[in-house]
Amino acid sequence: SQTIHQWPATLVQPVGSPLSLECTVEGTSNPNLYWYRQAAGRGLQLLFYSVGIGQISSEVPQNLSASRPQDRQFILSSKKLLLSDSGFYLCAWSRTGVNSGNTIYFGEGSWLTVV
Amino acid sequence: QKEVEQNSGPLSVPEGAIASLNCTYSDRGSQSFFWYRQYSGKSPELIMFIYSNGDKEDGRFTAQLNKASQYVSLLIRDSQPSDSATYLCAVTLGGGGGFKTIFGAGTRLFVKA
Numbered sequence: 233s234q235t236i237h238q239w240p241a242t243l244v245q246p247v248g249s250p251l252s253l254e255c256t257v258e259g260t261s262n263p264n265l266y267w268y269r270q271a272a273g274r275g276l277q278l279l280f281y282s283v284g285i286g287q288i289s290s291e292v293p294q295n296l297s298a299s300r301p302q303d304r305q306f307i308l309s310s311k312k313l314l315l316s317d318s319g320f321y322l323c324a325w326s327r328t329g330v331n332s333g334n335t336i337y338f339g340e341g342s343w344l345t346v347v
Numbered sequence: 348q349k350e351v352e353q354n355s356g357p358l359s360v361p362e363g364a365i366a367s368l369n370c371t372y373s374d375r376g377s378q379s380f381f382w383y384r385q386y387s388g389k390s391p392e393l394i395m396f397i398y399s400n401g402d403k404e405d406g407r408f409t410a411q412l413n414k415a416s417q418y419v420s421l422l423i424r425d426s427q428p429s430d431s432a433t434y435l436c437a438v439t440l441g442g443g444g445g446f447k448t449i450f451g452a453g454t455r456l457f458v459k460a
Binding site: 264266268274275276278281283291322326334335336337338339340341 | 396437451
């Protein structure tokens, strides 16, 4: 079966500090990978998605970046955090293929508080 | 801008009643539609998906899709207090955006015992 893990689960970071959130998927190969953010009381905002190693599509211009160094590893980074970066960050995956329907499966999430 | 719209609620129903959750989407080329449940502080979990017009039933849940009206709904029969959560509608964009799934802001459901 497929599993997805992301870490750390919670972190408190000062404004201007760097960020690195990591995510790995097990039990599947060549998945589509996603980073979403959910601000307090709001919906899920798609930040980045990747259909393969080194292939990153950015949905929202901001001070965040994403990388996919390996097939099942997805990393979200920032060089300098802003207060507005606070939120619940969710890594997710879906199967590739025309008939997969692109069902999204989420990791446990990472709570980021920028102070 | 592709959008998914949901009534934020809260929707309050008594235990045992039918809860009806609605969603509209703007991308007429969308092909895949999903309902997720999210408990407070947790990540969303998939309830069900629907691809074709009409109804799809899974236990106490029924999803309904009307592509002509760009409308998706979720019915929860025999609602239980444990169904109290935020329900997210999601749509996978069509055409070149076939890998992109966008979410509505969610409808909060309260089931009163």
